Amino acid sequence: MKKVFVFFMMCMFFLGGKIDVLASTNLASNAKSAILIEATTGEILFEKNSHERRVPASMTKMMSMLLIVENIEKGVISWDDMVTVSANASGMGGSQILLEENEQMSVRDLFKGIAVASGNDAVVAMAEKIAGNVDMFVEMMNKRARELGLQDTNFKNPHGLDAAEHYSSAYDMALIAKELVKHEIVFEFTSIYEDYLRKDTDRKIWLVNTNKLVRFYAGVDGLKTGYTEEAGYCLTATAKRDNLRVIAVVMGEESSKTRNQEVTEMLDYAFAQYKVTQVLTKNSDIGSINISKAKKKKIEIGRASCRERV
Secondary structure, eight states: OOOOEEEESSOHHHHOOOOOOBOSOOTTSSOSEEEEEETTTOOEEEEESTTOOBOOGGGGHHHHHHHHHHHHHTTSSOTTOEEEOOHHHHTOOSSOOOOOTTOEEEHHHHHHHHHTTOOHHHHHHHHHHHHSSHHHHHHHHHHHHHHTTOSSOBOSOSSOOOOTTOBBOHHHHHHHHHHHTTSGGGHHHHTOSEEEESTTSTTOEEEEOSOTHHHHSTTEEEEEEEEETTTEEEEEEEEEETTEEEEEEEEEESOHHHHHHHHHHHHHHHHHHOOEEEOOOTTOEEEEEEOTTSSSSEEEEEEOOEEEEO
16 A cells, blocks of 8 residues: 655645655665655655765766756856866776867767766866866865755765765765756756767767666666775666656665666655645645734735645
8 A cells, every 4th residue: 555645845834744764674775875765855765874974986976967057057157168178187087988188078068978978087177167176166066065954975076986085975965866856957968878979070989878777767867876896886866757756876786787776676666655646736725824912813824835645
């Protein structure tokens, strides 16, 4: 039987209540830490060691992507701006889109290289474009982390290669993802399974999404994988079916196969157990209340938007 609870937007004060977090389950049994949340409110549907500080690997790039999109929306940069690649960016190891020093590529294509292929060179090029240098961009990342209330996160670079004191938690990764998915244009990139850069040149490169669930799980349209020897296999995935969007995070998995399987099971659980039903719209009249000893005895509560999840 599906669990019944109320999902509140503006009217939690009116209805009250709280979701009971699943405590005993076989979900994410191999992960070192994990969490499953509803993306609109951040309500936790399942968690396991979710505040444990661990190496996030390339899931770090979700914060970099968030800053890129926010700076585009602020007008600091645009999708069509051209970025000149530095020696520092072109020299990055690990996952890359094979940028060359002094090559020019648009912000749009660099973002695609980050979102799909997890390009370390691409994210460094974008960090330098926005902040002038990587160190200043990392300061921006940590400032944004504080603004989001992240208690278990500290960034040392924009790409996620192992570094001392570079850490986060499954809970914090989920909160970054929750903020990122508010920008729907991100899905135009994270939902791509395969594509090309430099398509009409002799340096064409084929991109294949490191998040295989984009192709093999209905509703998945992001977000970011991660792997280093220290971090193990990590994944932050988001999926939407009907009106319900959830975010699942696993960290410290032993293989990409196990990572994908356990996230699949978490998503299956969410969509099997929960659904969103709108019981009030933003135009719904809630009613009024009488207040004694007040100049105005009757006050209209106004309108609110609530949903019931069954």
